Amino acid sequence: MAANYEYEEAAAGEEGESGGYDPNYVADSVKSFVVHMYRHIREKNVYEIHQMCETSFQSLSERLFKETPWPSVEAIAPYVDNDHVFCLLYREMWFRHLYARLSPTLKQRIDSYDNYCSLFQVVLHGVVNMQLPNQWLWDMVDEFVYQFQSFCQFRAKLKNKTEQEVALLRQHDKAWNVYGVLNFLQALVEKSSIVQILEQEEDKEHFTSTDGYDYSGGSNVLKVLGYFSIVGLLRVHCLLGDYHTALKWLQPIDISQQGVYTSVIGCHIATIYHYGFANLMLRRYVDAVREFNKILLYIFKTKQYHQKSPQYEQILKKNEQMYALLAVSLSLCPQTKLVDDSVNSQLREKYGEKMMRMQRFDDEAFGIYDELFSYACPKFITPSAPSFEEPLVNYNQDAYRLQLKMFLYEVKQQQLLSGVRTFLKVYSSISLAKLAKYMEVDESTLRTILLTYKHKTHSVDSNGGIISNADIDFYMNNDMIYVVESKPVKRYGDFFLRQIAKLEGVINDMDRVKLE
Amino acid sequence: MGKEIESPQEQSSYTVEQLVAVNPFNPEILPDLENHVNEQVTSQTYSLEANLCLLRLYQFEPERMNTHIVAQILVKALMAMPTPDFSLCLFLIPERVQMEEQFKALIVLSHYLETGRFQQFWDEAAKNRHIFEAVPGFEQAIQAYASHLLSLSYQKVPRSVLAEAVNMDGASLEKFIEQQVTNSGWIVEKEDGSIVLPQNEFNHPELKKNTGENVPLEHIARIFPILG
Secondary structure (H helix, E strand, O other), X not given: OOOOOOOOOOOOOOOOXXXXXXXXXXXXXXXXXXXXXXXHHHOOOHHHHHHHHHHHHHHHHHHHOOOOOOOOHHHHHHHHOOOHHHHHHHHHHHHHHHHHHOOOOHHHXXXXXXXXXXXHHHHHOOOOOOOOOHHHHHHXXXXXXXXXXXXXXXXXXXXXXXXXXXXXXXXXXXXXXXXXXHHHHHHHHHHOOHHHHHHOOOOOOOOHHHOXXXXXXXXXXXXXXXXXXXXXXXXXXXXXXXXXXXXXXXXOXXXXXXXXXXHOHHHHHHXXXXXXXXXXXXXXXXXXXXXXXXXXXXXXXXXHHHOOOXXXXXXXXXXXXXHHHHHHHHHHOOOOOOOOHHHHHHHHHHHHHHHHHHOOOOHHHHHXXXXXXHHHOOOOOOOOOOOOOOOOOEOOOHHHHHHHHHHHHHHHHOOOHHHHHHHHHHOOEEEHHHHHHHHOOOHHHHHHHHHHHHHHHEEEOOOOOEEEOOOEEEEEEOOEEEEEEOOOOOOHHHHHHHHHHHHHHHHHHHHHOOOO | OOOOOOOHHHHOOOOHHHHHHHOOOOHHHHHHHHHHHHHHHHHOOOOHHHHHXXXXXXXXXXXXXXXXXXXXXXXXXXXXXXXXXHHHHHOOOOHHHHOOHHHHHHHHHHHHHHOOOHXXXXXXXXXXXXXXXXXXXXXXXXXHHHHHHHHHHEEEEOHHHHHHHHOOOHXXXXXXXXXXXXXXXXXXXXXXXXXXXXXXXXXXXXXXXXXXXXXXHHHHHOOHHHHO
């Protein structure tokens, strides 16, 4: 079954119940927090804003708001000149805290959507003149998509809904409507002209080099929200099962390079996770393996630096999920040279045995493919509004079940290939008749198996060309099969270049040495 | 709201490709996309992006789904093999719709093509003629896929294997082979009638581009100061 995302999704909690929560009471530390935050935002002190979001907000939440929401926006508004935009930002953090620590009611979910609408409208009308930390801007887009996904799951569980909830759902049919969500993300991408900015980076635009920040007195908010919305659209399309379009949206961002997406680790991981998953479903296994390898190596080297951050748990979770996806990809498309040693040893540790069993393609193997896919896949959604006809059922698993079924169907088609691979490893040439006898099939069946092998190991790349993913390949001449093993090519050229440069360095150093 | 919904008059001045690129999350374009599918069928063109856009809109508003159009999209996707377009479309079609007879038949046909079982494919296709009789170019597209797959796998292929794959014999097979000889570089072996397929890196491993050893000029340029 699909694992839960970061937060718990228990039955709807009550507003203002736990431990005598008074939404109007503002502790001194909270007053101080909002006053300082407001000042830092007005003064465009990005570093301080970042510290307040990452550290102060978390420690205050831990100390005072472990089981209750923060004070209502009406209560803190007087301390910040009733600033409209600040109040929208405060409410964004308020709801994010609610989703993380408590369970939102239906009314709260709807209110949160309204808040995002208002906030994005303000940004889209271009009246915002702030510089906000990338981490916060990413958190906004990330949370927006997360709450949408959460709402679709929530809405699809109709069975135990009360009459009031059903009435409220019917009444507020625009809240978290899929058109609304997608159009907002697209509007942010378009209004910010981020695609054109990224295209013109070589000549005149400076976006990546400044990490998206505007050093000429302007605002980074629209541009960076537009940029992160690209990743948002990648994510939503994966949730819908449209992997081709998901990757198309991501195209403006060059993931072979550093960029603003790597400036926030949560964004970096979300981008590569969804890129890899989409490629896996598109059967472009090599592309998936390559990117999973890179990010897993990166996390391996850098996770110690994020131990204190609020994103740490999520980083670890995604790390584990990507190892599972890597195990699946390599079982479907064995590769010898794409995975780094440190990643490979972790992979063997976690999934070595399961990978062996998956490559047997028997019933047990399908069970493992099912298990790993279900553990690691995104939480797919049914985007359409429910029909409220009796009997009310839960259909929140439908989308996931469809994607799982399609995936296992593909796995099943590849069932015969591992048998062929074993024989191809052993022979340099063999007649069809002989191989058919060993595999206990007739010749014409063997021909179809060999064609399947060719088809499944040769994928169509984004330009329409054919690339071979086969670690071991063959060709046929009438009735004979000739095996071709792809040997890893030794790169002598690079080796010599490096050694030449190194020797030059040593000679220069020696020249500098003065002898007594 | 981000995007304003345009009136139908303004919309018809955009091509469908433009609509899909600029305004994909708009339920008003659904009729245009449906018409576009019919156009693809009659004019033997194909647009994956437009069809995915339509399937998404059907996902958002299932009551508006037109299963006949969905079937046409799937037939066109089948004709686009070896790309995985057929699966891409299935990802967006709810399970209960996939259980309908016409879709079950299409899925079986796709399965045969995915696993190189051309004989079973043509047998099954014959039983379901009504599904693709209305889609011109269907046979040719599948025959092109069959030729493609054979070219990846064989240097020389027995005539009988080819005949089974493209579902032809006698005079029509001769004509087909002649066309390929002229257009695609096929050669017919005189002794046994088997077909020598054009050389490519997949059936002739020695032709595989040895990317490993190419050192770009920029890299060499870095050591010019040392050598000079």
